[in-house]
Amino acid sequence: MTQFTGLSEREAALSREKYGSNAIPESEPTTFWAEFKATFQDPMIRILLAVALLMVVMCLFGYADVYEPAGTILAVILVAIVSAKTGVASDTKYRQLKGSAKKDRCKVYRDGIITILDVDQVVVGDKVLLQAGDKIPADGVLISGGVRVDNSALNGEAEECPKTAAPEGTRLPQDITGDVFVDGSSLFRGAVLFDGEGVLDVQQVGVSTMMGRMAQEMQADEPDSPLKVKLARLAGLISKFGYIGAVVIAAMYLGHSVLVAGGFGNYLSQGFVPVLKNAVDALSLAVVIVVCAVPEGLPLMISLVLMQNTSKMLDHNVLVRKAEGIETAGSLNILFSDKTGTITKGRLEVVEFFTAGGITIPLEELDQHTVTKSLLDLAIGKNSQSMFDGQGNVVGGNATDQALMKLIGAEVYAQLESGCAITQSQSFNSSNKFSQAYLADLGKTFYKGAPERLLARAKRYVSLGGEVRDIDSEVVNRKIDELAARSMRVLALGYSQQEMVHDQINPDTVIIGFVAIRDDVRPEARQAIASVQRAGIQVVMITGDRLETAASIARDAGLLQKNDDLAITSAQLNRLSDDEVKRIVPRIRVIARALPTDKSRMVRLCQEMGLVVGMTGDGVNDSPALKRADVGFAMGSGTQAAKEAGKIVILDDNFKSIRDAIWYGRTIYHNILKFCKFQLTINFTAVVVSAIAPFFGVDEPLQVTHLLFVNLVMDGLGAMMLGSEPAQKAYMREKPRRRDESIVSCPMAAQIGAAGLWLTALSFFFLKAPCFNDLFQTTEQRLSAYFVLFIWSALFNGFNVRDEGGHIFRGLDENRGFLQVFAIVVAVQAVVVNAALLPGLGWLSRMFHCVPFSPAGWAVVIVLAGSVIPLDLIRKGILALLHPRAQEPEEKL
Template structure:
């Protein structure tokens, strides 16, 4: 410990905390169950259900409807909001458990002249913190003693080390975020990590006044509506207009019908007031039925249940869902901005190539003089070492990469008694050691190629021969490696004594090593699959442009032949928003990026109606994660980034991002399947309810029938479709527009054809005389129709599963489908058979086996008719 640094006293700590506050960065409080519940009333479908409930309550008050009709709708609203609220609170709880499972960071603080360890929240302005290799910096401050190197990647995305030296007296901490903020030689910032050296920091800012805290402030803007919310709002508007306009037209038509039957307007008005009112009330009652038929009351519940079920599936795939709507949004992406370090790349330097002094690749699984000398040089000429547990500690990122390359066994095997040593420094650009080997003094060098090659004339081959260097050939090879984002180190030896700051002229080159933060192998495949899904992937990084482009090429993101574009932050900021919009489709890389660049790009993309995704792990990514339609935070990232995101990628793997997109697309397709099934029966119910009274068929479907189909049965049906498998073809479809209709032309055709057919067989049920002969009473006959309508609905569930003629396609991948389908059928049979209060509510009675046969035969016609439709209309 530096004895000249006494730190704060206990009283000074109290005074500092009172004056400058604590080091706690306040996070957004999760919504309570009740808040989630109330938020559900903002859903457009829920608003329509509330309007229907009010109308039904008024009708009940005046004695024109039964109590269970408005109660059923109110229960539906409560049930939907309950499931939505439970999903939201469960997701919040899962995230809280993830955070609670992580131990709070601690810092080594000098107080009262003694070194203590305290938790991050207890740090105050004025504290002196001892920083050593591997320590996370937990506040903003100034280095007052020592020399260290830090990794600022959690703040600026830059993986390179930044050297820090003690600040002169009176030096002020940087307070504004600019492109040069994090490379300042004396300032240190919260969430950076010490990667080399030792020093003491004086804390100058804590909590929300740190750079990390200020970045968190940028996340308070309102989040955009998700694509699904936009589409549902549009659908709700269309359905409500259809229902309201249709009900008014039908109600007026019925009034006209009553007037015609009465012999004209005058004759109708000459009736007693009771007769006139009965006609008006009947017309209104039919109008209410039309509205109930038109609105898919079960759709909000289905979406809530499907989202809830897929939350669990994604967790098993290493994706923690912070906000359930983020699942579907991931599947709707048009463009994805991806952080480089730790997402596309592995997030750490690794040895990727070893060459001899002639530029030839050395096979790493074969022994020879090159690897033998390289292992020896790395084991001894390094500031890093292996600890007792076999972990690499100390040194900079390059030294750690080299030690990880040779592993602990080779390290121990090649350790020598080093006589003299000079550490690497940025002026000399090399380090050197000397030792005795077989009675011969050897000096080993490790450093920048241009430095060693300036003094070397020979190299060692893999079989131990010493040959002249071909500098032109070797430099050309080094240029190729550098253009592929590889950092090249050169190794050599001399038989002369070590001379400080000097490389001996008899140096022989033994090897060159290429090091890189390499692209994750699985990320390449995942990026390709995401691009094949029509999603533009843009890498946004703090790296220099040349390095970023090289990594992007390796990852399959950038291709010069396609006229792809890479920009630096400076180039980007010299362009207007309109200019960026023009080149946006070709933009693949943004280098030297600032946090403001990321947020700006998200907003520009949203302004041209693109659904935008953003991945990141650092505090610097948080504003863009928040502003994006869906933010993917990395599990190893900062809490601020996770708070800002909708999805957390627990394994930091781009492949998991791809899976989230795939699940999102699957979820949307499964919602569409359900919509096809429900809207088909709703269309049929509207037409049947509108036409039948005109042709002498009185109220074939009760409001309770429609609520039963649209709510109770739909809740179970949603579980059937929630388990539908994720198919590879979903990742080959083009992305959907944010505001496109849920009901596409193809979907409308299926709904229209099958809805009209169901209407036709409904009319035939009542108009074909032989049908009634299978039932003993009129009540049985109407009950049979209700069952036929439901059975047809359930047969159509198979039709909407697939565009294939084989409706059992992939059924084994969703075993719950048959189980739940069978359960719904059993419930329907039991419902109409038990009588009592249930029979009264649903106007049902039991009937014989011959009636059930007729119900089944009518319902089964849904399959061949849809098969014909598929043959005629499917592409």
């Protein structure tokens, strides 16, 4: 190979000054303060702050206590702290994963000698020595030697791409297409050498490389998550309901006062002070209505649920970088998945062995055919560039050699090494298409190569019984064609009784058998893909591989099933307009020879169609699409650019883990829905009771402090109670939800309305019925008991929201926190109500306007509160009769 002088240190410094550094800027670490501030962009948080401001104004005029707005502000701060801690923790986990990787280094000619440098120190004009296993440090052209590279970091495919040297002065092409990766002399940062040796002329560094340009593309704003969109709509509805309701109720209150006074004239004749007091009471009632309407605990609940599940997902090999990503995964409509390493195993392996007689032998049964197996072991173990190291790992050689070596195993290889020695050998080359090794001790030459090369000379084969028979070419060719149609690479193995001849195959060669090699589909990926498809999610394999190979893998993986399912190439896709692509999107299952621009385009078009889009990937080429997608799944073994672009990192590169992320994402959303039912039922009841009570002669049955207890103490703990509900297999049989779908569906509104109306009727029965006069001698006792009734009713309703049917107690053993929180809320309320009897807690009694009452009163209140359970079971039973659902079999996950 030509010796290069390379740049001097002064020339390197001038080049760096002119063309820039080879470093690619990384994203800034997530800070607690940045995440804390971001929380205040949430529309629900803004409503809470508006409520707090109203209560501060009331405090200034002496119509509210300072702890009322203080409690709401405390809730907001808690939400911001929990959200910030979740964001920082996820980012820290990712950076720890990233920090464990060593800095890449390379061999550069400087001042006539080879110097080892960090890749960041490479400059334009450098001549970099590349050898097998090296990672290419910058974009440029091969100007010496010959290499085969793995471009999977760039195009997702671990195929061996031959690169030949170009004359010095050759420039990188302006237009980068998928074919540039496959052949020619162009080399790109991030690719890895399979084998060979050469010299790279560096022409692009840092942000000017393909990897760098993609890193810059990732700076674009990300779309709002489906959960954020839904919460914004919910916040808008709640604020309208609360504010309009507050104005209407306040007006009704003033109108009622006018009617009681006997007309408007009589009302005004009472004087300025009574009228002003009445107006302030109406305003106070309006504030109570707003406080009742706004679910203060919802933001806290969502933050806690996301935090709980991000840590839980690590057990499923899923690292959640951004908390909203896990919920978004559950909302997917379409998922674009990488092929290599995600659907397939990411490495070549022998998947089939057959004799020249057309008989296929399962790989696990090869040991039973001793003659065939012993010859096969020699043809592989003594005729390979690969070997086993001391730890049992295959090293050296190309991917094909390594796949064959794994077939025979470390133990057999060790036995062969201690046996006969190789006398002569010739390695594989592209012109001969075979390799050979002569073992003088055995008097045999062993061959390994392309079937057509060996079959052109060999006329006989070894049968399973050890007999040598004539080859039936038609049988062999039919079998090879069948495997080629499944995109398998077939290699022939044979032996000769003569000494090897350089560049020739001996005429007495006998075929031992044939092996089929492929990067095969993961068995668990087939099942996971089927599960995701049953969930109504369209899975599209998007790959840099050729169409025939991609289609074959897609069929094996269960992606191509119907006659109208489409497998198309990048070239075909780019001939279609955006509108034409949108029309065929529902039928697309495979996109082959895909470019980075194809991935970003498909994400954009699907989002324009209102779909929630997921993208998986591991290469630099995937990074822009990972960033643009609603949720990007980066592979743990992938490039740092891909990991920084994705919201979720799949640590084991397995489609099954993606399925688990989707499943848990749906579980999180269901748990959020359960909590919404839980809290909105309370809020609905509180609004109606507080609005109507003054007209029935009951002033403030629920104090603002009672409502804060509901929304902060009970609902904060309720977040833990319902946020840890177990994942159910039924969630993976549901159809995906639209991005703009309302959180409050019609069935959910019906459940909230039914429970809310029952609790409202129960409230007024309790507050006005004379049958309770003996149990509660004073108004203070009855109102204190009503506070208990309200809280216990909400707690019992927590069981109702756990299941759409009658299994409301199922799974409590998987969510032990439910009963623990139930007990904590009961204990806290018991302390609040009986605070006057406890030393030093009189202030707590005054804050909550509570007084103790008898044990019999407690028993009656608890029984009344429990009535919400049978009522909702009756409602569910009626619905089941009116709308029976077919029983679906439980699938494995």
